[in-house]
Amino acid sequence: MPEDSLLHHALVRLDEAATHLSIDPDVIEKLKYARETTKVRLMIRMDDGSRKSFLAWRCRYDDTRGPTKGGIRFHPDATADEVETLAFWMTFKCAVMNLPYGGGKGAVQVDPRKLSKAEVERLSRAYIQAFARILGPDRDIPAPDVYTNSMIMGWMADEYAQIVGQAEPAVITGKPIALGGSLGRGDATARGGYYLVRHLAGDLGLASTMRVAIQGFGNAGQHIARLLAADGHKIVAVSDSEGAVASPAGLHVDMLLQAKEAGRSVTSTVGQGGHELLSARDLVGVDCDLLVPAALENMVDAANAATVKAKLVLELANGPVTPEADRILADKGVIILPDILANAGGVTVSYFEWVQNRQGFYWAVEEIHDRLRAIMEREGRAIWNVSRDKGVTMRTAAYVHALGRLAEAIEAHGTQSFFTS
Ligand code: NAD
Numbered sequence: 001m002p003e004d005s006l007l008h009h010a011l012v013r014l015d016e017a018a019t020h021l022s023i024d025p026d027v028i029e030k031l032k033y034a035r036e037t038t039k040v041r042l043m044i045r046m047d048d049g050s051r052k053s054f055l056a057w058r059c060r061y062d063d064t065r066g067p068t069k070g071g072i073r074f075h076p077d078a079t080a081d082e083v084e085t086l087a088f089w090m091t092f093k094c095a096v097m098n099l100p101y102g103g104g105k106g107a108v109q110v111d112p113r114k115l116s117k118a119e120v121e122r123l124s125r126a127y128i129q130a131f132a133r134i135l136g137p138d139r140d141i142p143a144p145d146v147y148t149n150s151m152i153m154g155w156m157a158d159e160y161a162q163i164v165g166q167a168e169p170a171v172i173t174g175k176p177i178a179l180g181g182s183l184g185r186g187d188a189t190a191r192g193g194y195y196l197v198r199h200l201a202g203d204l205g206l207a208s209t210m211r212v213a214i215q216g217f218g219n220a221g222q223h224i225a226r227l228l229a230a231d232g233h234k235i236v237a238v239s240d241s242e243g244a245v246a247s248p249a250g251l252h253v254d255m256l257l258q259a260k261e262a263g264r265s266v267t268s269t270v271g272q273g274g275h276e277l278l279s280a281r282d283l284v285g286v287d288c289d290l291l292v293p294a295a296l297e298n299m300v301d302a303a304n305a306a307t308v309k310a311k312l313v314l315e316l317a318n319g320p321v322t323p324e325a326d327r328i329l330a331d332k333g334v335i336i337l338p339d340i341l342a343n344a345g346g347v348t349v350s351y352f353e354w355v356q357n358r359q360g361f362y363w364a365v366e367e368i369h370d371r372l373r374a375i376m377e378r379e380g381r382a383i384w385n386v387s388r389d390k391g392v393t394m395r396t397a398a399y400v401h402a403l404g405r406l407a408e409a410i411e412a413h414g415t416q417s418f419f420t421s
Contacts, residue, residue: 006085006297012323017399020390023407030410031091031403034061034084038134042108042126047116054123058106058131060140061087064409067138068104069094069347071145071174072127072156074120078107082297086145089318090347093340095402097379099351104140106131112147124152128159135160137170137358143350144174146218146296150186154179170357173350182353184368185346190223190294191369192345193314195376196337197290198231200384204312204335211288213237213246213310216295217266220316220343222257224292229253237278237286239295243267244278246286251275284308293320300325308334315339330393338395340402341383348375 001008011032018028037059046052057080060068070090073083083105091103108127112120134140144153153174161167169180177183184191197206210233214221217240225235235253237246242265245251252273259268270277284291284300285307293299297319300308305325313329313336315321321329321336329336349372356362363371379401387397 005081006319007081007088009323010085010088010319013395013399014403016396017403020392020396020400021403021407023403024411027407027410030064031062031088031406034059034087035063036060037080037084037087038131039080040130042123042130044119044122044126046119055109056107056127056130057083058134058140058142059083059087059104060134061103061105062091062406063102063139064406064413065095065102066100067102067136068140069099069101069143069350070103070105071143072106072108072148072152073145074108074110074112074123074147074152076109076111078109083107085297086318089340091406092399092402093344093347095405096340096383096398097344097348097351097375098405099347101141101347101351104142105145106142107145120152121155124148124155125159128156129163132160132163135171137168137354141170141350141354142172143347144219149219150174150176150181153181170354173353175353180353180357182349182356182368183363183365184372185349185353186219187223187227188349188368188372189220189316189343189346190227192348192372192376193220193224193292193316193337193342194227195345195373196342196380197312197314199377199380200337203384206312207289209233210290211236211248212290212292213283213286213288214292214294215239215283215299215320216293216317217256217260218294220346221292221294222260224294224314224316225253225256228290233290236288237283238266239278239280239283240266241295242280244280244283245270245275246278246283247274247276248287249274290314293317295320298322300329302328305329306332308332310334313337315342318343326393326395336393336395337380338398341380341394341398344379345372345376348372 043053087105094101154176175181234250269275291310294316300321302324305328383397
């Protein structure tokens, strides 16, 4: 495995966690490789009649604890390495939350913003046609990720139903409510992180009014801005793929949400309500109490980690902080609430959706919120205690917490199944 690969970096965290537990080295060996990664080339008809092809992957990283679970990303820079790393993180995230799932992930190498709606629909259906034999409510269950959403999940669920000849809503989560989606799935990722911060606020010594900077203003970024602003916290800077805006007095969150709703960048609000233009690169170093990376991987790295002024980082994105940046931030005394805990609210409510689809009985949104809060607080507290007891970072504690569960399940399957399952 190349040393500069994303998976290689992710495995650094596994090795680190393993030093704090006494587990069979075969368990670690099993967790170092994806069980299966399938690559296909999807060919679709474009609106102008031409044909175009796109690379696509689905990775089932580890299914020891249950069917593999993980989103599908549409992004021009998607690679097999990224998909496998995201699936590795899903394996640990599901174990952190004690969900009965393994980890998976999928991607299409495409910029969906350059496709028409009809072309995105054809691409989404082509993805399911290519991977239907891998998917299934008891085998592999996709969900939304970067640049995919509930509408796309709806098309995908419909395509799967046509292939198998019956409705099978539990095969995919993050669906529209009308197709068996769960109430509370839309803001679940941000809400889980919000409950976590609220629960640990006393332990972390957080101020009742925090200044917050948010990198990435999509599903995760918009909802965390809304939830924190509603509690009186000040959102002082946000960014998206086109740039950033800042206001030390606090940005107008409604104005930012309206801009995104209208398909515009957050930078389109510059000049209104005291919003000032900021370089997207500078967002990480904005003067604030809480930094929320909610965009893509490796956004806080060795080059900019020293500029971080926040005392707390809530990783709503997957893998936003590199291992080198981790060390720099730890030396500065910055506490990171790590991705496999902080953004696990999304997969947790996806799990609730799957449960509701299978039982055919749907819960009220209050019940979803209560169940999500209870799990975030239970696992967040357990990881906080591991962190204190072992004197390790919250990230290492989260990996230790998950690895213990994974090791127990791998060993329970029996050694004969280690490398053949
Ligand atoms: P999204 O597609 O809704 O939003 C992504 C946002 O990132 C957009 O605002 C985009 O403009 C912005 N962005 C892209 N490149 C950027 C850059 N260089 N600088 C600043 N902003 C940039 O995606 P999302 O669902 O909000 O996912 C964001 C992150 O959260 C990803 O890492 C994803 O894996 C993770 N995540 C999402 C969920 C979920 O349920 N949606 C669950 C867990 C983790």
